[in-house]
Amino acid sequence: MSRQKEEFKPVNEGKVGIYVCGVTPYNEPHIGNARPFVTWDTIRRFFKKCGYDVRYIQNFTDVDDKIIRASHEQHVTWKDIADKYIDAYFKGMDALNIRHADVYPRVSETIPEIQEMVAGLIDKGYAYELDGDVYYSVEKFNGYGKLSGRSLDDMMAGARVEVDERKKNPMDFALWKSAKPGEPSWDSPWGKGRPGWHIECSTMSLKYLGKTFDFHGGGSDLIFPHHENEIAQSQAYLGDAHSFARYWVHNGFITIHEQKMSKSLHNFFTVNEILEKYPGEVVRFFILQTHYRSPLDFSDERLRDAAAGLARLKTANDNANELLKNEGGEGESAAELKKTTHEAHEKFYEAMADDFNTALAISYLFEAAKNMNVYYNDIVNKGAALDRENLAAAKADFDDMAEIIGILEDKAESGSSDEDAKIDALVNERLAARKAKNWARADEIRDMLKAQGIVLEDSASGTRWKRA
């Protein structure tokens, strides 16, 4: 609220309440929409690791002009549209390894509470009715503009919106809209109608998180007017200037050629489109390599760069897992590895604690990966016995960091075991050929597998393969 970084003090000791503005499901989510959800999923994982009891709420605005328009165009109900794109939302977000919220409230399921709040605002004199519409009177709320750093006078000076002359102030916004034919509507004290855009978040956060909660998030484009209006509604309704969200986290935009990706500019890639070309893990990693507040320019080239970096982390992960399959013994000590990895782990947590600096945090993941690789080479090349206990400790720290970033989680490998068996057979045949120094045959097999997207890696302890 101060528009600066602040130290975090939870409303309730040991607990964190988070409300993030979700999507309006009227078409496919694009990668820019997904950024806040990746960010918040990571923040949420971090708080959990720090021992907080996290409650995460994310709404679906399923009653909205754009949904209604889409339903008319496609000759289906508004509910069909909402359900369809909520499914699309989950499909994309699941691929990005985003854990589900504790509750996904929908506007259509929160109508009574919304009406209660609207009525309360009228009672308190903050809102007025006009022919079945209800407007919020911004002049009545003297903190208006605090979040976005602008005053009503500034806004008046710069106003370039057509004004509904009936409103008391041009900036007044709708809490309740009277129904037009063919629109979803609910009975209310002001006649048939539906909620305005901002009221649902005020109502839902109150319903699921209480009067005051810790974090509120969303894209920067929601700061004004959406979040400004939420504050006005909630604080006026509760009669408490300290209620509602304590800390605000707003994501920078994802851009294309330095231009904001947006549905109205039609310069977007949907999440599901991108997932056809890159694994969700890569997309997630790409997003987290930049601080959440900074703009992030999207391009194939940058996604490829991210993929290359992630591949190195993956190799380190695989290397360590491979070693850990073996028995321990008297050998190359991993005490130093355990120590440096633990230090990296601590710095990782410090970085996350300082405004969720995932970009800095990831650098420590690379540091840990490098150290594990050095140890791996020592063991594999020298054939020394393994200090399993210390390696396992280092790997546990590494895994902990990777889990917060949300990458390298073991998933069932794609590809049938049948196919795997064939590959194994070829690899073994090649191994025999190499023993016999039949390099021609060995290389032939390697090339053949490469054509199938299988990459071989030889080491002193054998050959392993992976899908490129």
Next chain:
RNA sequence: GGCGACAUAGCCAAGUGGUAAGGCCGGGGUCUGCAAAACCCCUAUUCCCCAGUUCGACUCUGGGUGUCGCCUCCA
């Protein structure tokens, strides 16, 4: 027009009043039958420009330039 953010190597990107993390790409090397992977070394005397504050600024202040965003639906 009003309000605001940002400007760091070939690309991406952290960062601090005391002398520039990390990633990608590129070059050289170690290992390897050759590869691949991994590791090692090299790659910004410098952080948009100009003034100022300071023992000292990329980091603070003022001015300029540029880019982007919000003010209308938008994550």
